Amino acid sequence: MGGMYKEQNFNFSENMDFETVIGLEVHLQLNTATKIFCGCRNVFGVEANTCVCPVCLGLPGSLPVLNRDVLFSGIKVGLALNCSINTFVKFDRKNYYYPDLPKGYQISQYDFPIAKAGFLPVMTGGQEKRIGITRAHLEEDAGKLIHDDAINATLVDYNRTGTPLVEIVSEPDMRSADEAYDYLTTLKLALQYLNVSDCDMEKGSLRCDANVSIRSRGETKLGTKTELKNMNSFSAVKRAIDFEVARQTRLVIAGESIVQQTLLWNEEKGITIPMRSKEQAHDYRYFPEPDLVPFTLTEAEIDKVRCGLPELPYARLHRLIEKLGVSEYDGTIIVQDKTFADFFESALAxxxxxxxxxxxxxxxxxxxxxxxxxxxxDLKLTPGMLVELINKVEDGTVSNLAGKEILAEVVATGRKIEDIIKEKGLTQVSDEALIGKIVDEIILKNPQVVEQVRSGKANAAGFLVGQAMKQMQGKANPKIINEFIQRRITNV
Amino acid sequence: MITKETVNYIASLSRLHIDEAENAGFVRNLEDILQYVAKLNKLDVAGVLPTSHVLKMENVFRDDKVSPSLTQQEALSFAIESHAGHYKVPKVIE
Incomplete structure (x- = not known):
């Protein structure tokens, strides 16, 4: 096969002969103040090589010391994913040479990861599916490489080196790109609720690699997998998997074999390209990290973290429905964003x-x-402002329509609702004399409609209300207009 | 069995250049080490936890407190080559 694969325009997911098998690896940057093994600031987007020190640069004689908060964030993630937490934790050296890794090895975890054997319940295809979590382990991030064609060299920024990461490895439990997408959104939401990371894919705080293989339906052995990298959004993960499944299916149908390799997703072209790297076959030669002594955790410490966990999205949805009287439909939307759900609860209170x-x-x-x-x-809107606005619509101070206009203005400027109402003249007219006069005119002009109202046609009254509203440029209180119309017509 | 090829492979993983004479020496060395380990493997160690560190210490932490970093100038002062605030290395992806 050549270097690139063109996508064909037919849907392999409908091909009943094959089953897709997907496992995902998610790298999550933790939002601690400092790096995992040194006191350099853990920040994004600052000037190159200004958050580095002898430890994260791997200078001879320097020694790493574990950031306590990193270990406890790892426990939180593990518990949120229903994992068991290892009471004995150690770090290991993963050896390889690449310029993004100044030490020539990455400190990671091999045989005693912080968490193992969990699951995440995911709503997918209208039902709940448990996706197994193989393990979650702690490690340090590598530096950032910029491949500069102009000077025919690679430039290295080591600010990211030593950023604390949790790598979350799923079981190969997903059977379609859609399931992978639903797993990722559910996982991200849970992680956001934990407040251990900003989970921002654009900043690389959350990154996802996908292991994809296909097999004949009914087969229990796994097929040869390829590893997909370089997807910068969840929808890109979905597109990359769909592309890769189609490519593998074509190869198998053509009697060719799948080569186990790493493929890079090219977002612009919508294709996967085999990664070409000067790095030789990986043989990491893991061994226990001699610069870090092991860690032991007591059940009491783990329980303390468990008790301190925030309410997770799944539990929150159930509370909104059962305790606060929110419908399942509304609740599902509200819990999709923790800030949004927090805003909702503050407003409700x-x-x-x-x-x-x-x-x-x-x-x-x-x-x-x-x-x-x-x-x-990002908005200047506070829960108090929204409640004030809703209540102004409810008590008839402004119309529903004007309320939406005010919301747009508040969202844009953060100005006081009172001021906007005054300035735009949005106060709803509840002047009964004026409304009465206009209703009388409308009734006189529309005798047939009045007849229809009398004969019990509900829509007909709505037409009259609309006419009166139009006459008053939408500023009248429709409730009062309706009352007048009903009163006048039954009195005539 | 340690062969000349094994030694060359390990040397390449470690970015070491070794000549023929050194290679022969490493074959003997590594073979001796493996034979010693094979001897240890005969011991019954059921119920003995693997040693993961030689020091009798555990739970050495630091607090999540910021300490000063190097300046960019200091950080790049020992670079063989630098460019625009970055370490400059031979291109790694074609």
């Missing part, structure tokens, strides 16, 4: 109807977020 709040948050507010392609944390 301030005193507002739960269904109204759900409608406003999952409707107009979500629309604002989508339109602006931003998250709630």
């Amino acid at each position: 301030l005193g507002v109807d739960v269904k109204k709040l759900c409608n406003w948050m999952n409707g107009p507010l979500m629309k604002e977020l989508n339109d602006r392609k931003c998250r709630l944390g």
Whole structure:
């Protein structure tokens, strides 16, 4: 096979002869203040080689010392993924030469990872599926390489070297790209709730490699796998897997064999390309890290972490439904973003109807977020402001329509709701004399519609309300108009 | 069995250049070590935990507190070559 593979436009997932087998490896950068083995700041996007020291540069004579918070974040992740936590933890050297690794080895964990044998319940294809977690282990991140064609060299920034990572390895339990996608979104959500990482794929805080193979349906042995790398979003993971499954299926149908190799996803071209690297076949020669003594944890320490875990998305959804009266539909949307769910609960606590709040948050507010392609944390809107707005719509101060206009303005500027209402003249007219006068006119102009209302046609009254609203440029209180219309018509 | 090829392979993984004479010496050395380990393997060690560290110490931590880093100039001062604040190395991906 050549270096590149063109995608064909047919769907192999409908090919009943083959089954797709996917296992995922997720690398998560922890959000501790400092690196895993030294006191350099753990930050992204600062000037190259300014957060480095003798330890993370691997200078002779320097010694690593484990950041306690890294170990405990690892325990948190393990517990959240229903893993058992090893009470004996040690680190190991993974030896290989590559310029992103100044020591010539990566400190990782081999046979005693922090966590093992867990699972994550994932809603996929309309039902819950448990995806097995093989293990989660701690390790240090490598540096960043920039391949510069202009000077025909590779440039190395070691700021990232020593950034604490948790690598979460799943069992090969996923059977489609969609399942892999659902696993990743569920995993990311749980990790966000734990607040151990910003989980930002664009910054590389969360990275995913996929091991993909196919086999004849009914076969229990695994086929030869390829490892997919370089996917920068969950949707890219999905596209890369779909592409790779199609490629492998074509090869097998053509009687060719799958070569075990690492493939890089090319987002622009939508294809996978075999990784070409000067690095020889990997033979990591793991051995116990002599620069770090082992760690032992007591059951009491692990229990303490377990008790301190935040409520996870799955549990939160159930509480919203059972304790706060949120519908399953609304709740599912609300828990998808921890900030969004926190905002919801803060707002609810301030005193507002739960269904109204759900409608406003999952409707107009979500629309604002989508339109602006931003998250709630980026906005100047506070829970108090949203509650004030909803209650102003509810008590008739402003119309529903004006409420949405005000929301857009608040979201954009963070200005006071009162000021926006005054400035835009959005106060709803509840002046009964004025409304009465306009309703009378409308009734006189539409005798047939009035007849329809009398004969019990509900929609007909709506038409009259609409006419009156139009006359008053949408500023009238439709409830009051409706009351007037009903009263006038039954009195005539 | 340690062969000349095994020694060459290990040397290449470790980026070491060794000549023929050195290679022969390493074959003998490594073979002796393996024979000694084979002898140890005959011992009954059921119930003995593997040693993972020679020191009788455990749980050595540091707090998550920032300490000063080197300046970029200091960090690059021992680089063979540098460019625009980066270490410059031969291109690793074609």
